[in-house]
Amino acid sequence: MPELPEVETIRRGLSQQLVGRTISAVRVRQAKLRHVVDARALHEHAVGRTISRVERRAKYLLIHLQPGRVLLFHLGMSGRLRVGAPASEDAKHDHLIFQMGADLEMRFHDPRRFGMCLPTTVADLPNHPRLRSLGEEPLSEAFTSDYLRAQAKRSRKPVKNFLMDAAVVVGVGNIYASESLYLAKLRPNRPVDCLRPVHWTRLHDSVRQVLQAAIDKHGTSLSDYVDSNGERGEFQNELFVYGREGEPCARDGHRIKRIVQAGRSSFYCPWCQR
DNA sequence: CGGTGGACCTGCTGGC
DNA sequence: TGCCAGCAGGTCCACC
Numbered sequence: 001m002p003e004l005p006e007v008e009t010i011r012r013g014l015s016q017q018l019v020g021r022t023i024s025a026v027r028v029r030q031a032k033l034r035h036v037v038d039a040r041a042l043h044e045h046a047v048g049r050t051i052s053r054v055e056r057r058a059k060y061l062l063i064h065l066q067p068g069r070v071l072l073f074h075l076g077m078s079g080r081l082r083v084g085a086p087a088s089e090d091a092k093h094d095h096l097i098f099q100m101g102a103d104l105e106m107r108f109h110d111p112r113r114f115g116m117c118l119p120t121t122v123a124d125l126p127n128h129p130r131l132r133s134l135g136e137e138p139l140s141e142a143f144t145s146d147y148l149r150a151q152a153k154r155s156r157k158p159v160k161n162f163l164m165d166a167a168v169v170v171g172v173g174n175i176y177a178s179e180s181l182y183l184a185k186l187r188p189n190r191p192v193d194c195l196r197p198v199h200w201t202r203l204h205d206s207v208r209q210v211l212q213a214a215i216d217k218h219g220t221s222l223s224d225y226v227d228s229n230g231e232r233g234e235f236q237n238e239l240f241v242y243g244r245e246g247e248p249c250a251r252d253g254h255r256i257k258r259i260v261q262a263g264r265s266s267f268y269c270p271w272c273q274r
Numbered sequence: 275c276g277g278t279g280g281a282c283c284t285g286c287t288g289g290c
Numbered sequence: 291t292g293c294c295a296g297c298a299g300g301t302c303c304a305c306c
Contacts, residue, residue, distance in 0.1 A: 001299040
């Protein structure tokens with residue numbers, strides 16, 4: 001479900017809602033997520049600790065607990081983190097419930113259970129197995145067109161698969177990869193070794209532009225994505241190609257095509273993307 | 275060695 | 291109406 005804009009939207013919500021609150025209880029209803037949750041360890045890690053800040057790295061959320069502890073979340077394809085007044089009953093797929101006093105709780109809900117919640121510490125973050133091999137943040141200063149071009153050296157990968165490689169650049173998932181390539185007028189199956197500097201500049205600019213625009217619209221809600229307040233995003237109204245097979249391209253009216261790359265759908269205009 | 279394909283899960287949709 | 295195939299926003303790892 002969530003790519004960088006959705007995770008960033010959730011981060012902002014969590015930050016508003018949770019900072020300064022103290023976790024008073026944790027309930028594990030389903031421990032078998034992407035990684036098995038050790039209920040005792042989670043309890044020991046979190047209960048009685050105050051949330052000091054909420055960060056994002058790639059598609060991970062880092063909920064910092066005083067002192068020096070972190071809850072590392074990933075939402076997988078279908079995960080949600082919802083914060084609000086305590087619910088009267090548990091919904092199906094509400095796997096983890098964090099109580100913060102009598103008036104507030106956070107629920108981790110995830111039908112497909114590809115998500116994860118890992119207790120860790122600030123000291124372990126730099127070498128955390130889930131974080132250490134991640135590439136650059138696309139909205140950071142370090143993400144430049146020269147960086148992208150250098151990463152593509154000696155690779156013949158299709159540019160779409162290259163964009164979705166988290167060891168190169170993080171946060172770009174299936175929706176925003178297609179959208180970025182549309183904006184950059186690049187065909188998703190084009191091998192990266194045939195791109196020229198002008199293409200790398202266009203691609204770099206497009207990735208940033210698409211992600212920032214999507215953050216500004218609070219993400220894309222195709223079916224079920226909602227933020228930590230339960231609000232849908234608005235960027236689904238601004239998608240040019242994703243999910244639009246057979247519809248006319250906004251630039252030239254040619255039919256949007258769908259192809260499968262590495263098992264995932266890619267959408268593009270065969271006329272203006274070369 | 276880089277790159278692809280399957281595995282991990284549940285739920286929804288569309289065709290028959 | 292029911293059943294089944296195919297598809298879904300992510301990531302890892304075995305295997306060419």
